[in-house]
Amino acid sequence: xxxxxxxxxxxxxxxxxxxxxxxxxxxxxxxxxxxxxxxxxxxxxxxxxxxxxxxxxxxxxxxxxxxxxxxxxxxxxxxxxxxxxxxxxxxxxxxxxxxxxxxxxxxxxxxxxxxxxxxxxxxx
Numbered sequence: 001x002x003x004x005x006x007x008x009x010x011x012x013x014x015x016x017x018x019x020x021x022x023x024x025x026x027x028x029x030x031x032x033x034x035x036x037x038x039x040x041x042x043x044x045x046x047x048x049x050x051x052x053x054x055x056x057x058x059x060x061x062x063x064x065x066x067x068x069x070x071x072x073x074x075x076x077x078x079x080x081x082x083x084x085x086x087x088x089x090x091x092x093x094x095x096x097x098x099x100x101x102x103x104x105x106x107x108x109x110x111x112x113x114x115x116x117x118x119x120x121x122x123x124x
Contacts, residue, residue: 013109014038019045026052026066035117037109044103046117051093053101069095071121079115091115 019036020027023045027033035046041056051074053067073095080090089111092102105111 012038012106014043019043023052023054026068035114037103037105037114039103046121048121051118069093069101071124074118074122077115077118077122079111081111091118093118 014036016033016036020033023043027047028049032048033045034048037044041061043054043056045052045054050071051069053069055065055067057063057065075094075096077091077093080092082089089105089109090102091105091111091114092100094100105114
């Protein structure tokens with residue numbers, strides 16, 4: 001992840017194996033991490049069962065909130081691609097109850113890949 005991406009709030013892709021190892025305590029014994037993205041200190045993980053959002057809080061980042069969203073709870077999602085002057089793409093996910101979760105991706109992330117991954121899991 002580039003320094004400017006971190007400052008502007010854009011997510012970058014992270015190695016799924018490293019994420020699975022670092023957050024192994026959150027995963028079930030046979031749950032697989034398919035993709036992960038980091039946004040400054042926060043992380044969101046696409047597994048074969050759910051979307052895990054990790055919110056590191058406080059000055060030290062030692063306090064963390066883990067939010068688990070089963071794919072069956074996702075009612076719909078939208079993707080906004082990067083433009084000429086708008087350098088980031090955005091993914092918004094709505095879950096049951098109408099709550100929306102929006103994440104921004106830098107140019108280094110293929111937002112179509114993210115959309116296809118999410119579509120495959122939501123369609124199951």
